[in-house]
Amino acid sequence: MRIVRFTDGGGQVQTVRDLGDGNADLLQGEMFSTSNPLRPTGKRVPIGKPLAPITPVNIFCIGLNYREHAKEGGNPIPEAPVVFMKPTTALAAPGQVVKIPHACPVPEVDYECELAVVLGREARNVSEADALKYVYGYTAANDVSARRWQKNNGTQWVRGKGFDTFCPLGPALVTAGPGADEIADPQTLALKTVLNGQVMQSHTTADMIFSVAQIIAFLSQDTTLLPGTVILTGTPQGVGVARKPPVFLKAGDEVVIEVEKIGRLVNRVEQA
Numbered sequence: 001m002r003i004v005r006f007t008d009g010g011g012q013v014q015t016v017r018d019l020g021d022g023n024a025d026l027l028q029g030e031m032f033s034t035s036n037p038l039r040p041t042g043k044r045v046p047i048g049k050p051l052a053p054i055t056p057v058n059i060f061c062i063g064l065n066y067r068e069h070a071k072e073g074g075n076p077i078p079e080a081p082v083v084f085m086k087p088t089t090a091l092a093a094p095g096q097v098v099k100i101p102h103a104c105p106v107p108e109v110d111y112e113c114e115l116a117v118v119l120g121r122e123a124r125n126v127s128e129a130d131a132l133k134y135v136y137g138y139t140a141a142n143d144v145s146a147r148r149w150q151k152n153n154g155t156q157w158v159r160g161k162g163f164d165t166f167c168p169l170g171p172a173l174v175t176a177g178p179g180a181d182e183i184a185d186p187q188t189l190a191l192k193t194v195l196n197g198q199v200m201q202s203h204t205t206a207d208m209i210f211s212v213a214q215i216i217a218f219l220s221q222d223t224t225l226l227p228g229t230v231i232l233t234g235t236p237q238g239v240g241v242a243r244k245p246p247v248f249l250k251a252g253d254e255v256v257i258e259v260e261k262i263g264r265l266v267n268r269v270e271q272a
Contacts, residue, residue: 002181003027003038003137003173005051013051018172022047032120032136032227050094053139053173054118056230059086061143062215063157065234066207072242081210081218084157086143086167086232094170094265099272100249101163104146107248109269112143112235113193113201113257115186116169117212123225131216134225137175138183140191140259141232142168142267144249147241164272169230171263183261186212186233193238194256200247203236 002018015031016024017040026043029036031054063082064070070077092098100109120136143161150160178184186205193201210218212233219225240247249255253269 001038001175003031003053003175004047004171005053006048007051008045008048014045014048016045016047018047019044050171052091052093052169053171054169054228054230056088056091057226057228059088059090059167059230059232060219061086061161061232062210062234065209065215066203066236067209068203068207068237069235069239070209072237072239077209081215083219084161086158087162089164090162090167092165092168092267094168094267096165096168096267097270098142098144098165098168098249098255098267099163099270100251101146102272103163104149106148107246107250108146108148109249110145110147110240111193111195111200111249111255111257112145112239113191113259114141114143114232114235115189115191115205115212115259116141117186117216117231117233118173119216119225119229119231120227122227123216123220125222126217126220128213128217131213131220132176132186134216135176135186135212136227137173138186138259138262139169139173140171140257140262140265141230142255142257142265143232143235144168147248167232168257168265168267170265174262181261190260191236192258194258195247196254200240201236201238203238205233207236208234
């Protein structure tokens with residue numbers, strides 16, 4: 001099921017099943033409930049102003065998780081997942097403006113296309129074999145990054161990647177499973193970044209160093225992961241900072257993140 005959220009003309013938040021034609025089937029129930037799960041009502045409604053498909057309770061992120069991306073930065077292959085977090089205030093919706101912070105007076109803001117995982121069950125000490133059973137669905141993410149801040153005073157990834165609007169998510173949350181719309185295997189998806197019409201990143205999740213299942217198992221070690229936890233799983237090669245000369249985001253840019261089966265996450269860039 002392709003789940004989207006939006007605000008309607010009355011300012012109410014609606015959760016719906018996207019029908020793919022600008023309309024949707026209104027859903028009732030609760031996203032992570034087993035006793036009252038989301039289910040279609042059959043009531044057709046027009047899609048209004050987009051929201052991120054999930055309001056995360058936490059946002060975990062994995063760095064250097066693609067072999068080719070590690071190689072382009074001259075970094076060794078990590079022996080364990082590299083973990084950092086974004087504050088939930090970094091969340092941005094499809095179509096929302098990504099703002100270059102006043103704290104970034106020189107060009108440094110970069111794009112990163114990523115597959116985002118949404119957990120639907122509380123997970124703690126989960127095995128790799130069982131990890132995907134805890135996944136509710138998947139969406140697309142842009143791990144927007146201020147590179148100078150990221151590298152200040154050693155490595156300040158949370159600071160450099162945690163400014164407001166630095167975590168666009170969407171356009172849809174595609175549920176996990178074997179159905180036609182669902183994603184059964186997260187390690188077979190194509191993803192790309194298109195900046196002002198030019199393809200900057202294009203690769204597949206098969207190049208992940210640590211699979212989605214391995215990441216969930218690692219993060220859940222003696223740590224409770226709540227329903228609604230979002231996990232960004234890393235970016236492939238082609239980031240702006242690694243290009244010669246570097247390519248950084250500027251006011252007026254349009255960034256499109258595409259993930260197979262999920263769709264296009266589009267955001268424009270403005271100066272804060």
